[in-house]
Amino acid sequence: MRAVDIVIKKRDGHELTADEIHFFIDGYTRGEIPDYQAAAWLMAVMLRGMTSRETAELTLAMARSGQTLDLHDIAPLVVDKHSSGGVGDKVSLVVAPLVASSGLPVGKMSGRGLGFSGGTIDKLESIRGYRVNLSVDEFRAQLQQIGIVLSGQSMDLAPADGKLYALRDLTGTVPSLPLIASSIMSKKIAAGADAIVLDVKVGRGAFMKTVDEARALAETMVGIGRNVGRRCVALLSDMNQPLGCAVGNALEVKEAIDTLHGKGPADFREHCLTASAHMLCLGHKADSVKAGEKLAAQLLDSGQAWTKFVALVHAQGGDVEVIENPSLLPKARLVKDVPAPGGGYIAAMDAAEIGMTSAELGAGRAKKGDPIDYAVGLLVHRKVGDCVSAGEPLFTIHADDEAKLAAAETRLVAAVEWSNAPVQPLPLFYGVVE
Numbered sequence: 073m074r075a076v077d078i079v080i081k082k083r084d085g086h087e088l089t090a091d092e093i094h095f096f097i098d099g100y101t102r103g104e105i106p107d108y109q110a111a112a113w114l115m116a117v118m119l120r121g122m123t124s125r126e127t128a129e130l131t132l133a134m135a136r137s138g139q140t141l142d143l144h145d146i147a148p149l150v151v152d153k154h155s156s157g158g159v160g161d162k163v164s165l166v167v168a169p170l171v172a173s174s175g176l177p178v179g180k181m182s183g184r185g186l187g188f189s190g191g192t193i194d195k196l197e198s199i200r201g202y203r204v205n206l207s208v209d210e211f212r213a214q215l216q217q218i219g220i221v222l223s224g225q226s227m228d229l230a231p232a233d234g235k236l237y238a239l240r241d242l243t244g245t246v247p248s249l250p251l252i253a254s255s256i257m258s259k260k261i262a263a264g265a266d267a268i269v270l271d272v273k274v275g276r277g278a279f280m281k282t283v284d285e286a287r288a289l290a291e292t293m294v295g296i297g298r299n300v301g302r303r304c305v306a307l308l309s310d311m312n313q314p315l316g317c318a319v320g321n322a323l324e325v326k327e328a329i330d331t332l333h334g335k336g337p338a339d340f341r342e343h344c345l346t347a348s349a350h351m352l353c354l355g356h357k358a359d360s361v362k363a364g365e366k367l368a369a370q371l372l373d374s375g376q377a378w379t380k381f382v383a384l385v386h387a388q389g390g391d392v393e394v395i396e397n398p399s400l401l402p403k404a405r406l407v408k409d410v411p412a413p414g415g416g417y418i419a420a421m422d423a424a425e426i427g428m429t430s431a432e433l434g435a436g437r438a439k440k441g442d443p444i445d446y447a448v449g450l451l452v453h454r455k456v457g458d459c460v461s462a463g464e465p466l467f468t469i470h471a472d473d474e475a476k477l478a479a480a481e482t483r484l485v486a487a488v489e490w491s492n493a494p495v496q497p498l499p500l501f502y503g504v505v506e
Contacts, residue, residue: 128299275312277423316340320449
């Protein structure tokens with residue numbers, strides 16, 4: 073078998089066999105197939121596409137290119153959640169302890185953020201002492217002891233994906249649906265997931281700008297799950313405006329804590345309950361989404377989800393006093409409200425611009441390894457459809473630099489579009505793919 077023959081076969085639009093796909097991925101991971109042949113193959117996939125069977129085989133090949141985690145001696149069914157990112161997406165901080173408080177173990181490996189998409193790990197590190205780099209033995213032991221882990225990807229999970237993604241970024245092949253879907257799903261499968269809830273964001277602040285694009289990605293990922301024996305549900309969720317109010321690491325942790333105490337923004341709470349309901353259904357804790365939502369609300373309002381979050385932070389070395397008294401979280405030196413320049417209805421918000429504003433304040437990173445300022449960010453006080461009076465606060469900026477604060481104020485005012493006529497609020501979800 074030769075790599076060039078596999079490139080030519082896909083270039084000419086033919087379906088690759090499982091052996092050909094595994095041969096190519098294994099060879100590239102080991103360095104036996106050079107970048108130029110892998111780049112040619114990626115472009116062939118981009119232009120010719122892949123069948124659902126090919127995409128499933130590609131996912132398995134990438135998942136098996138490194139370590140894989142088997143958790144079945146701890147739990148017969150492992151449920152995971154993946155979000156495609158977004159502005160103010162701190163959902164895992166609430167959903168993971170909520171679902172775990174039902175008795176369904178949640179062992180989640182999360183990544184760090186790039187651009188305006190803050191990573192779950194970055195948020196958790198704003199809690200003093202919280203350890204994200206757990207060994208495999210520590211991960212397994214904690215999952216067995218308290219039923220929840222939220223850590224970084226310290227294992228050598230799907231190294232083929234890391235190599236291919238770097239090449240995709242340089243060859244214009246990032247938008248390929250089979251490549252996006254296999255990248256996401258390979259890491260989830262390698263991490264031991266049996267059932268996965270996929271939160272696919274759509275809108276200005278998301279990679280997928282339209283519902284049709286998001287649905288196509290969701291259907292591809294759910295199809296992969298079906299072909300490799302995993303149960304998957306994908307939620308198509310709105311990212312035309314930030315989720316909740318807080319954008320920025322410590323600010324988002326505080327909002328998650330508020331929500332775990334039965335408070336927090338209504339849209340964020342509803343989103344968390346919906347995502348939790350689907351996870352509870354996949355984990356056989358509820359027999360319908362409606363029943364799952366009812367159970368999730370009970371776990372949240374009874375304080376059981378909060379108790380599980382405290383146990384999580386304690387187990388991973390975090391200072392519990394910080395989450396019990398959120399005023400101890402990192403604080404910005406400068407705090408300033410941004411007033412509405414005039415009255416009217418909010419017609420639209422540029423979620424990407426709001427997210428990039430937070431990143432420019434220091435809450436995000438432009439490239440891997442950049443430092444994060446956990447204290448900075450912003451609060452969004454109004455949403456699309458709201459009627460606002462002139463001078464009423466639209467945002468609150470948390471900054472550590474006067475010049476960055478001034479620039480952020482200008483950008484945020486420009487990120488809001490106005491209407492004199494009433495505007496319909498945006499939906500939280502656009503559909504479900506099962």
